[in-house]
Amino acid sequence: MSLGVSGVMGRIAELQEQLGLTPPPAALDAAGKSGDKFASALARATGAGQGTGAATGPSGGDVVAAAKKYLGTPYVFGGTDPKKGLDCSGLVQQVYEDLGVKLPRNSWQQATAGRPVASLADAKPGDVLAFDSPVDHVAIYLGDNKMIAAPKPGDHVKIQSVYEKPTHIRRILDDVPAAAVQDMSSLRPAGLRGSAAGGLAGVPYADLFLKAGAKHDVSPKLLAAVAKVESGYDPKAVSPAGARGMMQLMPGTARGLGVDDPFDPEQAVDGAARMLKGLLKEFKSVPLALAAYNAGGGAVHRYGGIPPFSETQAYVPKVQKALAALGG
The missing domain is CATH 1.10.530.10 (Lysozyme)
Structure with a gap:
């Protein structure tokens, strides 16, 4: 026989009390028949939104925001210190490091980090774009055919159109657990040992x-x-x-x-x-x-x-x- 909404709500309340997640069932009012309150109680009972370690880490939007902080930073070949200047891969490494994600230093190594994305049409903000073969330039995708990069000597970190088809597109963040330690700094091209x-x-x-x-x-x-x-x-x-x-x-x-x-x-x-x-x-x-x-x-x-x-x-x-x- 079906328990109905009230029966399910009662069972949820029992589970909550056993797990110490909420006050005892008496604290649940008669309005528990509301669909909104049912969904809310179910989420609490399963631990969703309760800081149980299921929270996601940085998003592509976070990558974009972190990258924009470096707009105007001078291009310096080999640069890894934002106070002095950054090169293309130094920028990408620094941005992800700001979010707790460690990437390799070089552009050709960064072109193997994360997972591949099929095309620019499938790219999302925060993805890493790599150019040329062998890879000699990287940038961070912003969406709408725009990217942020440290382009060349005499230039500075700036937003550009994606001027040519990337040879590699890599997604570094895929619902990364916030508590997970992200270290991709040892990644090398396939087979590199x-x-x-x-x-x-x-x-x-x-x-x-x-x-x-x-x-x-x-x-x-x-x-x-x-x-x-x-x-x-x-x-x-x-x-x-x-x-x-x-x-x-x-x-x-x-x-x-x-x-x-x-x-x-x-x-x-x-x-x-x-x-x-x-x-x-x-x-x-x-x-x-x-x-x-x-x-x-x-x-x-x-x-x-x-x-x-x-x-x-x-x-x-x-x-x-x-x-x-x-x-x-």
Whole structure:
């Protein structure tokens, strides 16, 4: 036989009294037959809204609000201190850290945090947008095709239109429990484990590519692909033009990068990572950055694209092929 609303309300009251959640049944008035009071009592009896640990953590709206606090902050390459300046991934990391969520430092690592979102049409405020392949820029989605980002040297944190299709969209927050400790700072691209990580298993000097990539926010696979094409990973290589070492740095270029010894693999890879980071920022294109690495940025600007030099025309697809072989 059905208990009816009054019977159910009585049972709820018994449960409340047993659990010590509310005063005894006598405190329930006859108006308990009201649908609103039934829903309210049911919520109390099940613990909803009672601070039982089921409360959700920060929302996408919280991410947006936290990000807007940094509007106007100067762009500083490698910047992680809002008082001095932030770069793109430094901004994303700081915003989420303000909300108790720890993300990795580099843009290509942040592009693997959380879970993937299929398209911009499915994106929600607070999602992380990543651009280019390898990833070299990140921003926080605001909704309505707008994002907040630290764009480039000489600029500042600002709101922009989403000017191109993101290569990755990641949702970091999905009804995160407020009491949960969120630490995604150790996240790396799939398969990244030690020197054999990120598709670099068996690649000579893999540790150096991983270290320099993490330090300068450049894909380790891209560094490895450049080294393969430049020298076949030979740290003693010298070209007819005088380029030296595994990354084939010209003496003047090496000095400009602060590389004292281009034959030292660690110095060479670190210098090349800094050089590629700058070129990727400047040209916002992997093929153009590679062309500039080979022929110089001036030549790329002068010809408005990959220069018509046979060496450079062959060099760019070779590196892209080597990068693809590494899964980049």
